[in-house]
Amino acid sequence: MTSDGRDPADVLARARRDWSPRAGDAERVRRAVGVALASGAGGSSTAGPPRAPTWTARMLVASAIAAASGGAGYWAGRQAGLRDARPVAPGPDIARRAPAPPPIAPPAERPVPEAQPPLVPPAPVASHRGGHTTRRGGESGTPADSSLTVELRALRNTERALRDGNPGLALAFLEELDRQVPHGQLTEERDAAGTLARCARGDHPFGVNLGDEFVRRYPASVYRARVEQACVTTDPAASGDSPVRRSRE
Amino acid sequence: MKPVPFNPGDPSEGRRADGPGLPAEAGWSFDDVYNRYFPFVWRCLRGLGIPTIGLDDAAQDVFLVVHRQLGGFRGESSPQTWLYGIARHVASNHQRRERRKQAPLEPLVAEPAHPDPGPHERAEDAEAAAFVESFLAGLDPKKRDLFILAVLEEMTIPEVATTLAIPVNTAYTRLRAVRADFERALGRHKS
Numbered sequence: 001m002t003s004d005g006r007d008p009a010d011v012l013a014r015a016r017r018d019w020s021p022r023a024g025d026a027e028r029v030r031r032a033v034g035v036a037l038a039s040g041a042g043g044s045s046t047a048g049p050p051r052a053p054t055w056t057a058r059m060l061v062a063s064a065i066a067a068a069s070g071g072a073g074y075w076a077g078r079q080a081g082l083r084d085a086r087p088v089a090p091g092p093d094i095a096r097r098a099p100a101p102p103p104i105a106p107p108a109e110r111p112v113p114e115a116q117p118p119l120v121p122p123a124p125v126a127s128h129r130g131g132h133t134t135r136r137g138g139e140s141g142t143p144a145d146s147s148l149t150v151e152l153r154a155l156r157n158t159e160r161a162l163r164d165g166n167p168g169l170a171l172a173f174l175e176e177l178d179r180q181v182p183h184g185q186l187t188e189e190r191d192a193a194g195t196l197a198r199c200a201r202g203d204h205p206f207g208v209n210l211g212d213e214f215v216r217r218y219p220a221s222v223y224r225a226r227v228e229q230a231c232v233t234t235d236p237a238a239s240g241d242s243p244v245r246r247s248r249e
Numbered sequence: 250m251k252p253v254p255f256n257p258g259d260p261s262e263g264r265r266a267d268g269p270g271l272p273a274e275a276g277w278s279f280d281d282v283y284n285r286y287f288p289f290v291w292r293c294l295r296g297l298g299i300p301t302i303g304l305d306d307a308a309q310d311v312f313l314v315v316h317r318q319l320g321g322f323r324g325e326s327s328p329q330t331w332l333y334g335i336a337r338h339v340a341s342n343h344q345r346r347e348r349r350k351q352a353p354l355e356p357l358v359a360e361p362a363h364p365d366p367g368p369h370e371r372a373e374d375a376e377a378a379a380f381v382e383s384f385l386a387g388l389d390p391k392k393r394d395l396f397i398l399a400v401l402e403e404m405t406i407p408e409v410a411t412t413l414a415i416p417v418n419t420a421y422t423r424l425r426a427v428r429a430d431f432e433r434a435l436g437r438h439k440s
Contacts, residue, residue, distance in 0.1 A: 008428075026283075
């Protein structure tokens with residue numbers, strides 16, 4: 001007991017309780033880990049200490065492949081997307097006020113943090129626990145693997161576009177994804193990304209709050225907080241004005 | 250890749266993740282480790298200075314490493330020792346990345362600390378957590394690690410000494426010092 005009557009043990013117990021995860025935390029992280037592993041990031045994460053020199057070599061190779069494929073895919077998508085998105089792309093104001101958001105798809109491998117999209121694991125390479133490295137998706141994977149890879153790549157590009165303050169481009173990526181993989185596995189992530197992009201663009205469907213709609217569809221979503229944050233200003237009843245206009249005032 | 254089963258675990262089980270180590274020969278699965286030690290990893294990451302907004306990312310990174318390295322874990326150290334080493338490394342990486350960012354992310358929503366206690370209890374818990382967090386932020390890393398493991402997670406001193414690769418007597422000495430620091434800081438708090 002200290003001089004002011006506070007018991008250190010009580011303070012510690014309270015802190016411990018506050019820091020303990022809630023039920024939803026474990027399930028949310030579990031889902032994110034599952035998505036990352038399904039995409040092949042589990043074997044090439046740089047988050048942990050390398051255990052042997054061979055791991056370093058493998059990670060360098062995986063990073064190089066990831067950087068090349070991610071960058072090329074993003075550039076190609078950006079060129080295509082810019083053509084579609086230009087008419088609806090927001091002005092500089094909305095770009096500036098777009099918050100730097102937490103990831104849409106569960107973050108995983110970030111071998112080059114400044115250059116890599118931090119969301120979806122980019123690598124088409126998966127290292128197995130036994131140390132063997134295999135390619136996923138594309139020509140060698142099953143159709144499910146392949147479509148998941150396409151989804152992950154598109155979501156990664158979408159997130160990047162959102163971080164760049166370009167929701168029009170983000171929507172273009174998502175539309176392209178809808179054409180390529182109409183019924184994918186990452187429906188919640190796609191829905192979250194679309195909602196975020198529309199909110200960032202200032203869409204105001206009459207009488208509809210996009211954030212509320214998303215929460216209604218996914219009440220326990222990992223992305224709920226982020227969507228609510230992004231969409232709070234799109235409620236026409238609450239604001240009566242567009243975020244773009246308000247930001248210029 | 251060995252498939253990772255997704256059996257819903259009970260993440261709230263056991264405040265402390267103590268007990269027997271992972272018998273590698275018994276083939277503990279990723280789910281076993283996840284269900285048993287998720288709370289431990291989560292609290293350690295908090296103690297290591299990961300803000301609430303970054304906990305998901307950091308915990309995910311820890312368990313990706315766990316998934317990758319589980320096959321190589323032979324149980325020569327305790328699971329907490331192994332997991333804490335990973336968590337410390339991940340926390341360090343996350344903090345380095347955060348420092349590089351121009352504009353750090355703000356927490357989106359301040360969620361209630363815990364669903365069970367009432368508002369007053371939650372407020373007190375949050376206040377205590379904020380105090381401990383600020384206390385830990387002021388400690389040097391050696392004392393901080395020891396405080397997290399020995400005081401918050403209540404690991405035994407020999408376990409802590411093994412985890413931190415220090416002599417047991419050194420661990421005892423540091424523990425006495427850091428406890429005294431904590432009580433002094435608590436006495437100053439709100440005085």
